[in-house]
Amino acid sequence: MRRLIWLSVVAAIAIAYPLLLSSPFQQRLGALVLLYAIAASAWNIVGGYAGQVSVGHVVFFGCGAYAAMGSYAKFGLSPLFGVPGGIVIAVGLAAIIGVPTLRLSGHYFSMATIAVAETMRLIVTNTDWLGAAVGLSGPTVPRNIFDLSFLSSLPYYYLFLVILAVTLFITWWMTNSRMGFYLRAIKDSERAARSLGAPASRTKLYAYMLSAAFTSVAGALYAMMFGFVDPESGLGILISVKILIMAALGGAGLLFGPLVGAAILVPLEEISNSWLGGRGAGLTFVLYGAIIVLIARFQPGGLLSLFTRRRKPTSDTGASHAP
Amino acid sequence: MLLEARDITKAFGSFKAVDDASVTLEQGDILGLIGPNGAGKSTFFNCLTGDLKTTSGRVLLEGRDITDVTPELRAGLGLARTFQVPQTFEGMTVLENVMIGAFLRTAHRKEAETKARAVLERVGMSRLADAPARSLGTPGRKRLEIARALATEPKVLLLDEAMAGLNAHEVKLAIDLVREIHRSGITLVIVEHIMEVIMSLASRVMVFHQGKEIARGSPREVTSNPAVIEAYLGKRAAKAAAGRTPAELMGGPDL
Numbered sequence: 385m386r387r388l389i390w391l392s393v394v395a396a397i398a399i400a401y402p403l404l405l406s407s408p409f410q411q412r413l414g415a416l417v418l419l420y421a422i423a424a425s426a427w428n429i430v431g432g433y434a435g436q437v438s439v440g441h442v443v444f445f446g447c448g449a450y451a452a453m454g455s456y457a458k459f460g461l462s463p464l465f466g467v468p469g470g471i472v473i474a475v476g477l478a479a480i481i482g483v484p485t486l487r488l489s490g491h492y493f494s495m496a497t498i499a500v501a502e503t504m505r506l507i508v509t510n511t512d513w514l515g516a517a518v519g520l521s522g523p524t525v526p527r528n529i530f531d532l533s534f535l536s537s538l539p540y541y542y543l544f545l546v547i548l549a550v551t552l553f554i555t556w557w558m559t560n561s562r563m564g565f566y567l568r569a570i571k572d573s574e575r576a577a578r579s580l581g582a583p584a585s586r587t588k589l590y591a592y593m594l595s596a597a598f599t600s601v602a603g604a605l606y607a608m609m610f611g612f613v614d615p616e617s618g619l620g621i622l623i624s625v626k627i628l629i630m631a632a633l634g635g636a637g638l639l640f641g642p643l644v645g646a647a648i649l650v651p652l653e654e655i656s657n658s659w660l661g662g663r664g665a666g667l668t669f670v671l672y673g674a675i676i677v678l679i680a681r682f683q684p685g686g687l688l689s690l691f692t693r694r695r696k697p698t699s700d701t702g703a704s705h706a707p
Numbered sequence: 708m709l710l711e712a713r714d715i716t717k718a719f720g721s722f723k724a725v726d727d728a729s730v731t732l733e734q735g736d737i738l739g740l741i742g743p744n745g746a747g748k749s750t751f752f753n754c755l756t757g758d759l760k761t762t763s764g765r766v767l768l769e770g771r772d773i774t775d776v777t778p779e780l781r782a783g784l785g786l787a788r789t790f791q792v793p794q795t796f797e798g799m800t801v802l803e804n805v806m807i808g809a810f811l812r813t814a815h816r817k818e819a820e821t822k823a824r825a826v827l828e829r830v831g832m833s834r835l836a837d838a839p840a841r842s843l844g845t846p847g848r849k850r851l852e853i854a855r856a857l858a859t860e861p862k863v864l865l866l867d868e869a870m871a872g873l874n875a876h877e878v879k880l881a882i883d884l885v886r887e888i889h890r891s892g893i894t895l896v897i898v899e900h901i902m903e904v905i906m907s908l909a910s911r912v913m914v915f916h917q918g919k920e921i922a923r924g925s926p927r928e929v930t931s932n933p934a935v936i937e938a939y940l941g942k943r944a945a946k947a948a949a950g951r952t953p954a955e956l957m958g959g960p961d962l
């Protein structure tokens with residue numbers, strides 16, 4: 385019940401935000417928060433719930449972004465048509481990366497994901513068909529509404545809000561299913577989970593593929609909003625790091641953790657960029673580095689876990705004298 | 708024959724932790740596995756459950772060769788286990804821990820929950836269902852291990868020192884629980900240091916020493932076997948101890 389009230393409040397704020405704070409900067413900021421919240425929530429499925437820290441998630445983001453822009457640049461179709469293709473490629477790639485690496489210990493998986501992402505960035509940078517270093521552009525002037533090319537950030541804001549809601553709903557549904565229980569168990573003790581019949585490798589792989597699909601959608605939305613993609617904005621390692629840090633800061637493995645993380649970090653970054661211009665990028669790196677250190681040192685569960693921990697039943701009395 | 712291990716050898720590098728051990732288990736047995744620290748009991752256990760790949764030898768369940776079958780599939784075939792060092796799912800409640808086991812036989816959350824609650828009732832932990840598992844002490848964790856394993860509806864249950872770290876009263880309760888599990892038709896393999904537990908539960912005993920089987924038979928036979936006493940106490944002590952009952956020497960809490 386309390387959860388439901390909280391949910392309604394958050395939803396109401398989210399719906400009202402761009403109408404109350406309606407300057408173009410504020411609306412754009414809102415849209416960006418939601419966009420990164422989608423990507424970070426997608427990462428959360430495998431990085432938070434399954435505990436498999438993917439550091440190369442941008443590769444799926446890039447699949448979506450390039451598929452959306454490619455659909456226009458190469459075939460003259462609406463970027464929307466690229467979305468399913470992007471999902472298929474991302475999920476296929478996740479399977480190819482995941483099958484050999486997810487059965488290894490977590491570190492191998494993390495390293496493999498970085499390697500794949502960087503390799504992909506180099507390949508794309510050197511592939512003329514994908515625009516090489518220049519990248520691909522979307523429609524400069526929208527031909528019709530299906531091009532999803534708007535001047536105002538407002539339509540993007542609501543589009544992203546709907547997609548975020550879908551992402552969070554499916555995540556929530558997953559956590560309440562057998563798969564979600566298995567993921568949590570595997571995260572705590574893979575050995576015990578397997579001894580109880582949980583197919584660990586397969587479950588992690590499914591989570592990874594699901595996560596890849598949503599990340600790909602986030603990439604497609606990003607490219608649609610900005611109207612172009614290049615190797616840096618679509619496949620750059622910084623995006624992987626951002627996604628990861630947002631989820632970790634807000635609370636990995638918590639449904640609304642990534643949203644909280646995005647709502648804190650995106651404004652910080654946008655404001656520092658607008659104050660400092662190009663030099664802001666360097667500051668962003670410093671900021672992220674500092675956040676990583678702080679999370680690792682003080683709050684491994686992320687900010688949201690400060691609340692959930694307090695609300696959990698506190699009475700441990702008697703529990704230690706179990707029969 | 709329910710479970711059979713043929714000539715199992717498990718080597719870590721050149722060191723053979725289990726050296727050519729065989730065992731057969733009939734429906735309804737309670738097989739006790741004893742031996743001094745480092746004898747290879749847990750390693751042998753892990754070969755049966757698939758946690759470790761055997762260096763050589765075969766494992767058969769109901770006549771089917773399961774040597775190359777993964778632990779999760781073995782669980783599906785009716786082989787359940789507990790861990791010597793409890794592998795509690797710390798981030799979950801007690802109930803959720805047991806639901807992981809129950810999910811093996813149903814994909815539905817409600818059904819798994821109902822079943823898990825029934826299992827908790829059976830092991831006397833209903834009161835703790837909603838407590839965070841990390842708040843449990845050793846006795847609670849050991850019992851939770853058993854509950855989770857029971858929720859998978861096993862044919863064979865392997866308990867690795869399920870009673871280590873319990874006080875005399877708790878051991879008594881645990882013995883009652885194991886008896887109840889046995890009565891319900893589950894075949895058991897128990898690894899135990901506490902001699903009284905083996906004496907009061909096991910129908911057959913197998914003794915390990917330095918990776919090898921050195922004796923087998925009824926609990927009485929085994930505990931009066933000089934080779935066994937020697938393995939536990941060393942040669943000189945064994946001579947000095949002549950005349951006293953092995954069970955006394957091997958210790959365990961007073962029951």
Ligand SMILES: Nc1ncnc2c1ncn2[C@@H]1O[C@H](COP(=O)(O)OP(=O)(O)OP(=O)(O)O)[C@@H](O)[C@H]1O
Binds near residue numbers: 724742744745746748
């Ligand atoms: N993964 C491993 N790598 C190398 N050596 C191992 C490994 N696991 C166990 N051993 C060694 O194998 C031997 C048998 O260990 P095991 O855990 O099977 O003994 P145990 O009979 O269960 O002892 P305890 O009563 O202390 O539990 C020990 O000498 C141990 O050090």
Ligand SMILES: [Mg+2]
Binds near residue numbers: 749750791
């Ligand atoms: Mg052991």
